[in-house]
Amino acid sequence: MSASPAEPASTSTPATGPRPGPLSLCAREPRVAAERLVGEMVPPPRFDSVRFATYAPDPNQPSQAEAVTVLSTFAAGLGGADADARQGKRRWFAKKPEAARPGPRGVYLDGGYGVGKTHLLASLWHATPAAPEQKAFGTFVELTNLVGALGFQQTVRTLGDHRLLCIDEFELDDPGDTVLVSSLLSRLVEAGVALAATSNTLPGKLGEGRFAAADFMREIQGLSARFRPLRIDGEDYRHRGLPEAPAPLTTEEVTRAAHATEAASLDDFPALLAHLATVHPSRYGALTEGLRVACFTDVGPVPDQSTALRLVVLADRLYDREIPVLASGLPFDRLFSDEMLNGGYRKKYFRAISRLTALARDAKGLLAE
Numbered sequence: 001m002s003a004s005p006a007e008p009a010s011t012s013t014p015a016t017g018p019r020p021g022p023l024s025l026c027a028r029e030p031r032v033a034a035e036r037l038v039g040e041m042v043p044p045p046r047f048d049s050v051r052f053a054t055y056a057p058d059p060n061q062p063s064q065a066e067a068v069t070v071l072s073t074f075a076a077g078l079g080g081a082d083a084d085a086r087q088g089k090r091r092w093f094a095k096k097p098e099a100a101r102p103g104p105r106g107v108y109l110d111g112g113y114g115v116g117k118t119h120l121l122a123s124l125w126h127a128t129p130a131a132p133e134q135k136a137f138g139t140f141v142e143l144t145n146l147v148g149a150l151g152f153q154q155t156v157r158t159l160g161d162h163r164l165l166c167i168d169e170f171e172l173d174d175p176g177d178t179v180l181v182s183s184l185l186s187r188l189v190e191a192g193v194a195l196a197a198t199s200n201t202l203p204g205k206l207g208e209g210r211f212a213a214a215d216f217m218r219e220i221q222g223l224s225a226r227f228r229p230l231r232i233d234g235e236d237y238r239h240r241g242l243p244e245a246p247a248p249l250t251t252e253e254v255t256r257a258a259h260a261t262e263a264a265s266l267d268d269f270p271a272l273l274a275h276l277a278t279v280h281p282s283r284y285g286a287l288t289e290g291l292r293v294a295c296f297t298d299v300g301p302v303p304d305q306s307t308a309l310r311l312v313v314l315a316d317r318l319y320d321r322e323i324p325v326l327a328s329g330l331p332f333d334r335l336f337s338d339e340m341l342n343g344g345y346r347k348k349y350f351r352a353i354s355r356l357t358a359l360a361r362d363a364k365g366l367l368a369e
Contacts, residue, residue: 022258022266022295026275030286034149037282038158041136041146044320047122055119061234064116067109070230071124071196074107078163078194079129106195108170111232113347113354117198120232121166124196128164135164141313143167144177145282147184155184160191169316170197171347182223189226197227246360249367251297251328257366258326263292269299269329276310284317291323293366299329302336309345311335312352319355324363332356 043050052072057064107124109117125137136159138146147155159165165188185195249257258266267275279287288294302308318325335356336349 022261022264025265025267025287025294026271028287029279030283030289032283032286034146037142037146037149038136040285041138041142042132043122043125043137046320046322047118050119050122051126052120052123055116055123058234061115061232063111063231063233067120067230067232071107071120072127074194074196075124075127075129105189105193106197106227108227108229109196109198109232110229111198112234113351115232115234117232118168121168121196121198125164125166130163134162135166136162137166137168139168139316140170140177140181141281141316143184144180145280147180149282152180152184156187156191159188159193162188162193164194164196167195167197169348169351170199178223185223185226195226246364248299248331249326249328253367254295254297254326254328258293258295261293261366263290264295265291265293266295266297269296269327272296273302273307273311276314277307281310281313284314285321287314288317288321288323291321293324293326293363294318296325296327297329299327299332299335301330301334302340305340305343305345308336308340308349312345312348315352315355315359318359322362323359324366325356325359326363326366327360332360 052068055064055068057068109120111117122137125135128135146158150158165185189195255266258264276284302311333353335353340346340349
């Protein structure tokens, strides 16, 4: 007896009526299964279609064209019989003799903000000749979140049969994360996994200016040996040749746009910052799911370092998902105090300012709709 097709959950036609008001991120409490964390380790929507061919090197910065050449060659070397010999024909925990390794099994893209490092990293992921389930892409924060969700050994088993692991925004913020990731990457390299990462600091200088403990520096030095560093020079493309960031809107303008735009969120900025403290950063992507635009009122200075770091993660998720931002209050370049912008996490804060400014510029067209 053959099974009949499943019936749809509902065949009724939704009633028409006025558009519902904007949703509130503060009302969302997303729950994300560990399996989803693994499945989402692919380039974010903003980088779905990027390729080496779509990267436009600045002719005044030869290091950009050189990076494309080096990464294209690196990607090509991750396919074929050699890759099968390294991984497919042996168990994930079988250690390859050091003498048999041709050199660093990783590349490290170092450069300033907006020079296209993530574009290049995503292009490497797309160019690597392997099925999507054999390569992973995520931020450093997402990688540590994965270990927290799966446990260290299960993470090694899950990623150990991959051909490539790409880590974006590789910035080590505390000794615990350093030891954790150094141990994880060492195990993955032993399993034959190739590594690629981006950051704003050369690997031998990671953590410099933040922690000086001997153990921390020893871990950093061991980790840097896993990578071949590639310096990428240039100016921030997000603002190259573009006008100044748009001035903040009035609260009335933001509120009106939120009510007039489908799938918009509307939140008081201080309340949103407080809510972020109740949601694990690994869930910030789910927090923004389905949004077309994020609207914030009364943007003001971020009160402390912990809050600032959570905001950085939210800014990254909004940027990855190409969600424009409309805001009233202070401009985004005044979110962080001088102390923060001169401290150990300054690279993260400048990245957040750059990305939020770009998203504010993207949102300008919504006001005319």
